[in-house]
Amino acid sequence: MAEKSDYLLEMKNISKDYNGNVVLKDVSLSIKPGDVVGLVGENGAGKSTLMNILFGMNVIRDTGGYGGKILIEGNEVNFASPSDALKAGIGMVHQEFSLLPGFTATENILLNREPQNKNIISQVFGKRANTLNRKEMQRVALLAITKLGVELNSEMVVGSMPVGHKQFTEISREISKPNIKLLVLDEPTAVLAEKEAEALLRSIENLSKAGIAVIFITHRLQEILDVCNKVVVMRDGMVVKELVAKSTSISEMAKLMVGREVKAQENAEDETSKLRVVENKPILSIRNLWVDMPGEIVKNVNLDVMKGEFLGIGGLAGQGKIGIPNGIMGLYTAGGKVTFDGKDIPLNNPRECLTSGLAFVSEDRRGVGLLLDESLEWNVTFSAMQIHNKFLKKIGFIKFRDNKAIKKTTDKYIEQLQVKCTSSKQKAKELSGGNQQKICLAKAFVLEPKLLFVSEPTRGIDIGAKALVLESLKRYNRESGTTIVMISSELEELRSSCDRIAIISDGAVSGILPASTSSEEFGMLMVGNKTPKEAS
Amino acid sequence: MSNIFKNAVTSVKDGFKGFGDRQSKKFHDFVNRGPKENLKNLGEFALNNIVPIIFIVFCAFAIPISGQPFSSVVRDVVTRLMRNSFLVLSLLIPIMAGMGLNFGMTLGAMAGQIGLILVSDWQVVGIPGLMLAAIISIPISIVLGWFCGTMLNKAKGREMVTSYMISFFMNGVYQLVVLYMMGSIIPIASNSLLLPRGYGIRNTVNFAGTKGSLGMRKSLDNFWSFNIGTIQIPILTILIIALLCIFILWFKKTKLGQDMRAVGQDMEVAREAGIKVERTRVLAIIISTVLAGFGMIIYLSNMGTLNTYNSHSQIGMFSIAALLVGGASVSKANIRNAFLGIILFHTMFIVSPYAGKNLIGEAQLGEYFRVFVSYGVITLSLVLYEVKARRAKGHQAKELKEAQEKMLKNKETAEVIA
Amino acid sequence: MSENVSVFAKAGSSIKAKFISFGNGIVTFFKTPSSYVKLGSVLAIIGLAIVLFFVGKEHQFLLDNNTIEINGKSYSSLNLVSAKIDNSDFIEIPRRTRMNNFQTGQSHKITLNYIENGQEKELVTKFKVPASEKNTLISLPALIAGADQSEWMSEFLSVQAPVPDEPAVEDDMAMDMDGMDMAF
The missing domain is CATH 2.60.40 (Immunoglobulin-like)
Structure with a gap:
């Protein structure tokens, strides 16, 4: 690569799939020094994967690498680890903080880059026996904090900081690196209060003036208009369009993000909501629920689920929505009070939950949901056999499996859910992700629960299967009157299927609105802003 | 040289200053809180320090019952403090690196013992003998520590049980070396060390020196010491222990120390920052093993006799129990815990046979009691640690919520004022 | 099948790389001045050991x-x-x-x-x-x-008489190591 490129970063024709599920298709992106590029798209549009590829994260290599080329200043690179990316001058601030709770802001900012003092022992034992130069550390950290233009106590232990300050610490760490050329900010303002967010946006402008390029991933479209000069919109693993920030609008970006089906969905929804009359009688009431699920901590959730309703639970990743069913069903340590069908449900006791008529389709299909080495029949009927003694016939004192009934039921669901398989005897691991998801649903349906939790039912499955899964959930809800609580990161999916949608933000319910409410209002709730109606 | 000394002095100074500041801050908080709050905090304090409190109460009862004069109890405790401190302090660094209690310190003890056996065969005596034994133990400790650390890296999150099992496994290797190879492959000349069959080391090795020989027993303690009443204060031993304490304080301020603290908190974050996590963990174990080897040499020189096939396996258990009695936990331990623990644990050790004898007429009962207690303490501490960790997690969610509500309120009032 | 082959090829090359890096390590060792300090201190310790041997013999x-x-x-x-x-x-x-x-x-x-x-x-x-x-x-x-x-x-060359074996503690649960200097 002899010629010097104008571009700081070029990503050419990047593609990536996870076990056959295509998540990125032919994505190209180019950035000049000092550019601020907004990267927008729904959850699952492929933004995070793209960034993981750029940083050479282990996840990518472990799942078979990627296709396409990455060039930095005209030279092709292929980072073997995030630290290689750092050496090349690319920094990233993740949505999940990678901070050490027991260290101060200074220690975190300069983690593994501490200025040191030599001493005689380090002459013998090497550089790691150098003592830390605390004064210099303080100075460098303060410099970075000042450059960012935020208020942050450099000597405060990170564990006792408010979320916003943790975010500032992360960003300070990246900009304190001497050769930083490109900074990736993944949802940096999602956890910030308005004032802090403003300060951050101002500091992004400062960085841009100093020649540092920024990739800014956010759901708050207004912020894109405020600071970016270029917007890249992604949908379903592809770049839909590149826009010039000055000449676009929120509605244009939103339209491109959500894409084709907006209208059709809204129509369908109107139609169904007319038909629906849901009793105003709670079947499940949750009071002061907390769940200790790593990455999805639930702090204080109060929620009533009406009998026969299809309730959606939405919110951004990491805010705690997935923790709710996992906590209630006893997969993670939880506390609080949960009343179901007039009875208190003991927490941390999965079996008790199942016998009292709750069922759960986990987001972790391969880990919790399926017995991968067993046949479809066995997968579909196993829980029902265990919990409700179904599919068993009694001859004398000994119980036998009723193989005929098992086959009949499995075949029924295979047909109903259009599972693509050779026979009901096929092993679960041989199915694709979408079909595995269908088997998980069948397994739950066989239990004939009074209330069904479905967590991320469409994660990682293709669009055709998505529609089918959602449709069968909806039909099941309508036909058998089973209450369904669906947790999903994709708002449009919730809006098309549910009656009401609760939005979880920061481990608590920030609002419950009918599904017909506009996306913008849900968006406001997701980022923790209560609507005026709710606040009063 | 002066530079490092200066560093060490400032680090110690900082340590004291930090301690003082923390204490005064605590006092300040105490005064500023209401009495009800303080009572609650007192309860919290008691729960956090339940093990030392149990031992203080136990000692307070057992000392009078034992009928031993206080001065003789103090004398024995001082002896044991000098004898065991180095060993217990060697446990601190792996805890800092988040690897829990290093049951693998037994490996260092083995290395120290091999050094001492060789040195006493060569008839190198006194302080030069001890120093030579220490030098011999270093490469053995490094190899064993490297092995142990590498194994522990393959069993992350289960370091303690793994290091415990490694110590059993290595005990077999140690026996192979000492019982079969010494005298046959490794030349041992002295008949007083070898078993009558001509190879293998006897069950007991005496460092006291017989028939006028000088030996190594107490050579460190007697080199420079003075007496307070009947209590011998060995200055050189105290200086060596103080030097180790300074080393540990200084070590916390080094790059490696900082890396270990980082690795101890979150391996993934440390790795992302480019810290070589595995190497850091191996180094923590190697340092601990080498120090344990030195500690064992100091310990045995004070004892004067080596129980060739038992001393090392017992010492690991007792050192860990002592540290835990001092209020340390799997994830947190400091120098204060080590000294307090040795004092309390060994007071219990000294008085309980007498107390048992006076109470029931059976000294044996006291003996059994202290065995029961040392294992019991380790079990209790491990269980308490888990319980506390769970409680803390539950609280965490709650506290976060409260803190955030508070922040929100503050913000609102600020807005109102504006 | 081809996947397996590539895996082996990778393993082979990584072993090779290790050898090469080891060789490079030796070269850099002799190029960096601090290596001589390390070498010197190891030699100093060995020297000290020898001195101690003669002094303490x-x-x-x-x-x-x-x-x-x-x-x-x-x-x-x-x-x-x-x-x-x-x-x-x-x-x-x-x-x-x-x-x-x-x-x-x-x-x-x-x-x-x-x-x-x-x-x-x-x-x-x-x-x-x-x-x-x-x-x-x-x-x-x-x-x-x-x-x-x-x-x-x-x-003076003496013929060493075999020393009788001292009784040893067999039970490792006896924990008498600290009881040695006690009254019983």
Whole structure:
């Protein structure tokens, strides 16, 4: 690569799939020094994967690498680890903080880059026996904090900081690196209060003036208009369009993000909501629920689920929505009070939950949901056999499996859910992700629960299967009157299927609105802003 | 040289200053809180320090019952403090690196013992003998520590049980070396060390020196010491222990120390920052093993006799129990815990046979009691640690919520004022 | 199948890479000045160990006051002699006896007090013992008579009697290690 490129970063024709599920298709992106590029798209549009590829994260290599080329200043690179990316001058601030709770802001900012003092022992034992130069550390950290233009106590232990300050610490760490050329900010303002967010946006402008390029991933479209000069919109693993920030609008970006089906969905929804009359009688009431699920901590959730309703639970990743069913069903340590069908449900006791008529389709299909080495029949009927003694016939004192009934039921669901398989005897691991998801649903349906939790039912499955899964959930809800609580990161999916949608933000319910409410209002709730109606 | 000394002095100074500041801050908080709050905090304090409190109460009862004069109890405790401190302090660094209690310190003890056996065969005596034994133990400790650390890296999150099992496994290797190879492959000349069959080391090795020989027993303690009443204060031993304490304080301020603290908190974050996590963990174990080897040499020189096939396996258990009695936990331990623990644990050790004898007429009962207690303490501490960790997690969610509500309120009032 | 092959190829190349990096490691070791400091300190420790070995090596001196015949010359035992080696206390060695003295190191100084012709005399002699020599016999009559060092000093080769095995603690649960200096 002899010629010097104008571009700081070029990503050419990047593609990536996870076990056959295509998540990125032919994505190209180019950035000049000092550019601020907004990267927008729904959850699952492929933004995070793209960034993981750029940083050479282990996840990518472990799942078979990627296709396409990455060039930095005209030279092709292929980072073997995030630290290689750092050496090349690319920094990233993740949505999940990678901070050490027991260290101060200074220690975190300069983690593994501490200025040191030599001493005689380090002459013998090497550089790691150098003592830390605390004064210099303080100075460098303060410099970075000042450059960012935020208020942050450099000597405060990170564990006792408010979320916003943790975010500032992360960003300070990246900009304190001497050769930083490109900074990736993944949802940096999602956890910030308005004032802090403003300060951050101002500091992004400062960085841009100093020649540092920024990739800014956010759901708050207004912020894109405020600071970016270029917007890249992604949908379903592809770049839909590149826009010039000055000449676009929120509605244009939103339209491109959500894409084709907006209208059709809204129509369908109107139609169904007319038909629906849901009793105003709670079947499940949750009071002061907390769940200790790593990455999805639930702090204080109060929620009533009406009998026969299809309730959606939405919110951004990491805010705690997935923790709710996992906590209630006893997969993670939880506390609080949960009343179901007039009875208190003991927490941390999965079996008790199942016998009292709750069922759960986990987001972790391969880990919790399926017995991968067993046949479809066995997968579909196993829980029902265990919990409700179904599919068993009694001859004398000994119980036998009723193989005929098992086959009949499995075949029924295979047909109903259009599972693509050779026979009901096929092993679960041989199915694709979408079909595995269908088997998980069948397994739950066989239990004939009074209330069904479905967590991320469409994660990682293709669009055709998505529609089918959602449709069968909806039909099941309508036909058998089973209450369904669906947790999903994709708002449009919730809006098309549910009656009401609760939005979880920061481990608590920030609002419950009918599904017909506009996306913008849900968006406001997701980022923790209560609507005026709710606040009063 | 002066530079490092200066560093060490400032680090110690900082340590004291930090301690003082923390204490005064605590006092300040105490005064500023209401009495009800303080009572609650007192309860919290008691729960956090339940093990030392149990031992203080136990000692307070057992000392009078034992009928031993206080001065003789103090004398024995001082002896044991000098004898065991180095060993217990060697446990601190792996805890800092988040690897829990290093049951693998037994490996260092083995290395120290091999050094001492060789040195006493060569008839190198006194302080030069001890120093030579220490030098011999270093490469053995490094190899064993490297092995142990590498194994522990393959069993992350289960370091303690793994290091415990490694110590059993290595005990077999140690026996192979000492019982079969010494005298046959490794030349041992002295008949007083070898078993009558001509190879293998006897069950007991005496460092006291017989028939006028000088030996190594107490050579460190007697080199420079003075007496307070009947209590011998060995200055050189105290200086060596103080030097180790300074080393540990200084070590916390080094790059490696900082890396270990980082690795101890979150391996993934440390790795992302480019810290070589595995190497850091191996180094923590190697340092601990080498120090344990030195500690064992100091310990045995004070004892004067080596129980060739038992001393090392017992010492690991007792050192860990002592540290835990001092209020340390799997994830947190400091120098204060080590000294307090040795004092309390060994007071219990000294008085309980007498107390048992006076109470029931059976000294044996006291003996059994202290065995029961040392294992019991380790079990209790491990269980308490888990319980506390769970409680803390539950609280965490709650506290976060409260803190955030508070922040929100503050913000609102600020807005109102504006 | 092809996947497997590539896996092996990768493993092979990584082993090769390790060898190469090892080689490079050696080269860089000799290029960086701090490596010499490391090497030097390792050598210093080994040197210290050697010094310690010689300084701390224990020697047994058998101070002998017997009539002895060396190289055809007879030295008769003395009536009254007391001796000290280095800084030990004076020991009296009666006629026809032999006394023990333990010292460390190789260079020594022996001081003798004896009566000759009714006069009290003192004789100070400096000498060295080979490190390998465990027991050294010093013939006091020969020393006082002014014989050569090779005559009054000789290695004492004793036949070591097998020492009976001491009883050992068999039960490792007995935990008597701290009970050793207790009353029971």
